[in-house]
Amino acid sequence: METMSPEPSSNLASSSELPMPADWRDFIALTKPRVMTLVVFTGLCGLLVAPVTLHPVLAFAAVLCIALGAGAAAALNQWYESDIDAKMKRTAQRPLPAGRMDRQSALHFGVGMSFFSVILLGVATNWFAAFILAISILFYVMIYTVWLKRRTAQNIVIGGAAGAFPPMIGWVAATGSLDVMPILLFALIFLWTPPHFWALSLYVRMDYANAGVPMLPVIAGEKVTRQHIAVYTLPMVAVAVLPWLLHLTGPLYGITAIATSLIFIWLAWRVLIHRPVEGDGMKPEKQLFFYSILYQFILFGVLVVDKVMQ
Amino acid sequence: MNELEYTAAVRARQLARAKVMAWTLGALVLLTFGITIAKMGG
The missing domain is CATH 1.10.357.140 (UbiA prenyltransferase)
Structure with missing residues (x-):
């Protein structure tokens, strides 16, 4: 006959092996x-x-x-x-x-x-x-x-x-x-997404490669990805300025779109010419990734301010 | 972790989730009222 343990409950597996309901966080x-x-x-x-x-x-x-x-x-x-x-x-x-x-x-x-x-x-x-x-x-x-x-x-x-x-x-x-303006805003984010994500994928390339995700730097290499970022940046900038050129916004948006887009082009250019060496931290790529987020916030924020001022 | 501790931990987590759910549902009821009043032109 099996001997009963004095504390049968203490034989339960550790907490990590027991199912727990997920925390709301x-x-x-x-x-x-x-x-x-x-x-x-x-x-x-x-x-x-x-x-x-x-x-x-x-x-x-x-x-x-x-x-x-x-x-x-x-x-x-x-x-x-x-x-x-x-x-x-x-x-x-x-x-x-x-x-x-x-x-x-x-x-x-x-x-x-x-x-x-x-x-x-x-x-x-x-x-x-x-x-x-x-x-x-x-x-x-x-x-x-x-x-x-x-x-x-x-x-x-x-x-x-x-x-x-x-x-x-x-x-x-x-x-x-629907109208022209929301379609332009759609196009702006649509064209912004590739340079934004490719900048990220350049510095987490090994992560994607290990997981078998065919991101552009994994499949076509870093050089092609840098070229793609530059190529996609140009139509994105054109679409960013278009609401002003079509007189859908005022000059505040126009000036902001031109200024922030020039910075975007400069950062994309730095990514294009960057030849990373071991341990350089992929600084231009990280700068482009974080600036691209700021770029969206600025453009959309100024769009609203411009509308209020009109 | 023994059985009692485990049960207490599960209950604590369920209680926390229930509280969040109750607040969420309460907010949604208020929002539904708000939507109805706004749509009535209030």
Whole structure:
């Protein structure tokens, strides 16, 4: 007969082996809050530059829905990519690869929040805006995450469209229709995404290579990526200035767009001519990556200020 | 970690999640009221 232990409970496995419900903070982490900041900001700016003023409560609901939709797409992205996230230093501590959350919870959270954000946006503003939000979530999850990311080095070029929808959603939430301005704002983010992500991928290239993600520097090499950054920067700058040239904005936006774009071109040029040596820290690439985020904040922020001044 | 400690840890985490959920739902109810009033032209 087996001898009973005086403290049978103490024989339980260590806490790391026992299933624990995920902490609520891990659900927040699942929504990629830092990425969401820019998404919410551009969505809010799209709403504010629209020619129709939305009731503050409805405007708040619209921005909340854009945030929830972006968070839902991020959760579904992490649900699908937990295997490659585990292989990359930059993403290994996310809730799923770190084992702090089970995959089913992330899936339910993402799907539930997707439906909720789309329906709430439709009820609060209009169903055209809700439709574009649904398309943006589906585009990020199905086209970028599932289809393109693991298959082609052009993943970020086409996938960039997913992040370009928020200002368009903001505008449509206010007006109920599309116009030249929201299409230009869409094009601006769409063309901005490749130089932004390729600058990042240059200094985390080994991470992507280890995870088997065919980012451009992994497939075509650093030199080609630097050339691609320069080539994509030029049409992006043209689109950044276009709202002013088309008289859709005032001179404040025009001057700011030209000045900030010249800095962008200068940083892209430095990346183009940079020949990294061991241990130089890839400074030009990091500078371009962080400046590109600032560039978006400045352009969209000034767009709103310019509208208010008019 | 023994069984009692484990149960307490799970309960604490569930309680924290329940509190966050309750606040979120409360805020959403208020938002729904706000949307309804705004749409009525308030």
